[in-house]
Amino acid sequence: MGEIEERSERGTGESPERMMPYHRALPAEPKSKLYLGCLNKPQLILISVAAGLVPLIIIITVAAVLATKSDSSTALPSFSTGGDMLDFLVQSGDISSPDGLMATWYHRANSKEEMNKALTSDAMILEADITLEGYGTANENPIPIMAHPPDIYSDNTLDQWMDAVLASRKGMKLDFKTLRSVGLSLDLLSQKSKNSSRGINRPVWVNADILLGPNAPAFLPTVNGT
Incomplete structure (x- = not known):
């Protein structure tokens, strides 16, 4: 028994198992959420x-x-109303030389719709017609409006038309269709030239049919030149 106990105390003589280091497993990183x-x-x-x-x-x-x-309108060259239209277009950069064939027009820019189309177009000069509101009727008023005969009413007055065109770089041509509208219109132009903060800083062409041609409509009255 003594030998058996001695062997038990000494052990079997075999080396003990090597202890491996303990590593704690880290949790796996979650996958990034994908959008779209x-x-x-x-x-x-x-x-x-x-x-x-x-x-x-x-x-x-x-x-x-x-x-x-x-702000481009403020950079326009300052011209008198009686100045040369072609020189004005040259100095404003619209044409390269004073050649009338280079100038472009927009005719009958009378109503606000047509006027706005003309102002946003490439046309350099706006042509419009002037008559009196209710011309030749009992409702005639001394207000110049933008209309071509036989129209005698319009949503656009000469006053409004001038303000809109003067805010642009366009030239102006006014075609008088009634004799009674001439004096009232010229008074308005003179007033705007003096009182407006901008003034009329460009040439204004005026035109009037004073003689009846062979194809003149019957509703146009004759004009007594004397």
């Missing part, structure tokens, strides 16, 4: 910011261009 099937969150934020900046840049650019155009 292919974008992670930082990429989505970057694209969203870029998409918001593009319209903002476009708005700022358009506003700058419009502001430049709105």
Whole structure:
């Protein structure tokens, strides 16, 4: 028994098992959530910011261009109303030489719709017709309006027409269709030339049919030159 106990105390003589170091398993990182099937969150934020900046840049650019155009009328050369229209167009940069064939026109820019079309077109000169409101009727008023006979009513007066055209770079040609509208219209032009902050800073061509031609309509009265 003594030998058996001694062996038990000494052990079997075999070396004990080596203890391996313990490593704690770390949890796996969660996969990034994808948006639209292919974008992670930082990429989505970057694209969203870029998409918001593009319209903002476009708005700022358009506003700058419009502001430049709105100020362009102040850069027009100052001409008297009796100045040369072709010289005016040359100095304003619309044509390269005083050649009437280079000038472009927009005829019968009478109603507000036609006037606005003309103002946004490439035409250099607006031509419009002047008569009196209700001309030849019991409702005739001493208000020059923009209309071509036989029309005697319009949504546009000469006063409104002048303000709109003077805010642009266009030249002006006024065609008088009634004799009674001439004096009232010239008084209005004189008033605008003196009282307007802008004045009339460009030539104004005026035209009137004073003789009846072979194809003149019957409703036009004859004019006594004396």
